[in-house]
Amino acid sequence: MATMEHSSVLEIENLTISYREKTVLESVNLTIPMGVIEAVVGPNGAGKSTLLKAALDLIPKQDGRAHFFGGSLNEHRLRVAYVPQRATVDWDFPATVWDVAIMGTYGSLGWFRRPRTPEKKRTQEALERVGLSELKHRQIGQLSGGQQQRVFLARALAQNADLYLMDEPFQGVDAMTEKAIVQILHDLRNAGKTLVVVHHDLQTVKAYFDRVILLNRKVVAHGPVNEILPSDNIMKTYS
Numbered sequence: 001m002a003t004m005e006h007s008s009v010l011e012i013e014n015l016t017i018s019y020r021e022k023t024v025l026e027s028v029n030l031t032i033p034m035g036v037i038e039a040v041v042g043p044n045g046a047g048k049s050t051l052l053k054a055a056l057d058l059i060p061k062q063d064g065r066a067h068f069f070g071g072s073l074n075e076h077r078l079r080v081a082y083v084p085q086r087a088t089v090d091w092d093f094p095a096t097v098w099d100v101a102i103m104g105t106y107g108s109l110g111w112f113r114r115p116r117t118p119e120k121k122r123t124q125e126a127l128e129r130v131g132l133s134e135l136k137h138r139q140i141g142q143l144s145g146g147q148q149q150r151v152f153l154a155r156a157l158a159q160n161a162d163l164y165l166m167d168e169p170f171q172g173v174d175a176m177t178e179k180a181i182v183q184i185l186h187d188l189r190n191a192g193k194t195l196v197v198v199h200h201d202l203q204t205v206k207a208y209f210d211r212v213i214l215l216n217r218k219v220v221a222h223g224p225v226n227e228i229l230p231s232d233n234i235m236k237t238y239s
Contacts, residue, residue, distance in 0.1 A: 080162075098123065
């Protein structure tokens with residue numbers, strides 16, 4: 001495993017993805033710097049979720065590659081956490097809030113090892129941080145939409161990663177939950193973590209994020225929010 005730190009935590013080179021001969025992402029090149037909250041914004045079908053999944057090798061690439069902390073995903077997998085869209089999860093699965101949250105510690109355990117005191121402590125702290133410690137024995141299907149979203153955020157926090165890839169964490173949550181999640185994201189950024197977040201609400205990009213990727217199959221623009229948004233880039237992205 002490489003030990004040298006890199007100023008960029010994620011580099012995507014010439015990433016191209018196609019489904020059934022339809023190009024979803026075309027020659028995407030991105031460099032994500034360390035210690036920022038980065039929004040991925042674009043219209044429906046622009047390839048935003050696909051970008052995260054392809055970087056994480058959850059779907060096959062037609063071309064291109066992703067580098068994490070200057071190396072491969074396998075080298076740095078424990079440093080990368082993923083929060084999927086809530087709609088993609090089977091909420092009827094018979095698991096409790098605690099069961100899901102503690103999964104974030106499994107990667108560091110190795111085969112056949114059970115979570116011990118340090119892992120349980122991290123999980124408890126993560127649940128407290130997202131306001132779910134009192135519901136830890138509840139089955140996940142009995143939670144509200146906002147609570148379900150916070151369960152997967154807790155799982156990522158329990159992993160104690162350095163890079164968080166989040167697919168629409170604000171989707172279907174109430175205003176109070178959204179405010180709580182934003183505060184957690186800012187706390188993570190202030191602690192030196194990096195967050196790449198698929199986001200759909202243009203109105204809150206300036207308030208929530210440091211940087212933005214405007215995506216519509218290709219990268220239309222990428223950089224600090226205050227430089228990218230006050231321009232005709234929005235029209236180009238959504239046209």
